[in-house]
Amino acid sequence: MTLPYRTLDRDWDVIVAGGGTAGAMAAIAAARTGARVLTIEAQGSLGGTGTNAWVTPLMRNVSAGENLNRGLTDELKRRLDARGDGATDPGGNDNWFNPEGMKFVLEHMLLEAGGEVLYHTHVVAPLMAEGRLEEPRSGEQRAEGEGRSTIDALVVHNKGGLQALRAAAFIDATGDADVAALSGVPMRGGDDDGVHQAMSLRFTLAGVDTVRLCAFLRSQGQWQESEHFLHFWMVWEKNSTLEPLFRRAVEAGVLLERDGDYFQGFSVPGRPGEISFNCPRIRPDLHDGADPWQLSAAQVDGRQAIDRLTAFCRAFLPGCETAFIGVVAPMVGVRESRRITGEYTLTLEDILDCAQFDDAICRNHYPVDIHSVKGGDRLLHDREGTAPYFAKDAYHEIPLRCIVPVGVTNLLVPGRAASSTFEAQSSIRVQQNCHTMGEAAGITAAWAAQRCGGHVRGVDVQAVREELRDRGGVV
């Protein structure tokens, strides 16, 4: 059956599928080269998991006291702070932000750079066009390019029906590598048993008396900076002082046992009296965010758990008696689903050995951080262990090849779907690394379109690294 799509009478240098954490940065970076850029986003705002799944802390990625993600990330933080929508966490996280503010900042940066965005539009499928693009320049590159296919356009669905949108180069920043998967790129997913990290549906409670909550948490031995900057948690058998409260709530039938598998609350800059929760964790049998049935069931399961957690907070946490649900995140939080097979696959050994690469685009010192549905979460922290990676000034690099999928000439895949093993992905997936991978992808795709007929392997990677440095990056 042929789909009844119509091809739009316009084209772009670069189309970015998914305007999320990596995609928004990719689009901004590409537009700043002067490229004609279109971002296609399923939701009505940019930022992806950071905004629409309400993941409001930027996890710390520091080596020798310096943040490893600079460039566009620094600019983003400055702009958030200027609006009162960003704040530095004295407890260690580099930056917390108000996701509504983030949506404004990203959209402004994209439009200011001359980029376009098409919201409420789903990428349905790539249209492959063998041999349309110019061949790469050198004989060596041409040999490497043999057997690869080329994307001509993306078929999207929106209120206009099905439309094909054409570009020279494409960036798949859908998080689940939707475009790559449908282009025939070999995929991986989950651990050795195919089991993915746990999903979570984040929410907020508004109307919280944070002065009383802060006093209570301090009385429970949970250190708090001030009532403006709360961070509290409970995980069974991890010595949280809140565990007895959870036990009583389970016995009283307010909570289910699994509601205590992971519970964490944070303040949100720019939103006084509101607490954002990094939970509930979704039922363990629902772990594949790229499976539409599981994703939908996760939404239902999460909402039911939010009702229980709200009742718990009202009954057991002083200051929350009259709190109400402020937000249920529009997107279920997916930590890991599909991962592409790229020209290089980052491994745990690369992380522990502080691997460096000639084509490095990003530096990482965030630990392996696996939220496991099998139980026994794993967090390799930089304060432990004897491998080189555990030194305070250590870091490893992520090569450009991790975002270059095998088998396609004109596609890049930055973000949590980058080519990596299960363990390595759990470390590089944090937002600031997605920003930096996105920024590198944007420059590379733009130059591929402008200089190499769309062929991403034709771009001089040392020139990309130089450009990243000129834009404030550390590579």
Ligand SMILES: Cc1cc2nc3c(=O)[nH]c(=O)nc-3n(C[C@H](O)[C@H](O)[C@H](O)COP(=O)(O)OP(=O)(O)OC[C@H]3O[C@@H](n4cnc5c(N)ncnc54)[C@H](O)[C@@H]3O)c2cc1C
């Ligand atoms: C619950 C949870 C807690 C986390 N905690 C932290 C934390 O505290 N700090 C931290 O730094 N990181 C944290 N992370 C990790 C980090 O937030 C993510 O790994 C990162 O944001 C992923 O970025 P991405 O660009 O790959 O995908 P996303 O940000 O998810 O972007 C994908 C975008 O593509 C869009 N899209 C998807 N499919 C399509 C399609 N077919 N057509 C059109 N658009 C599409 C989506 O709407 C979305 O906007 C957490 C993640 C989760 C899930």
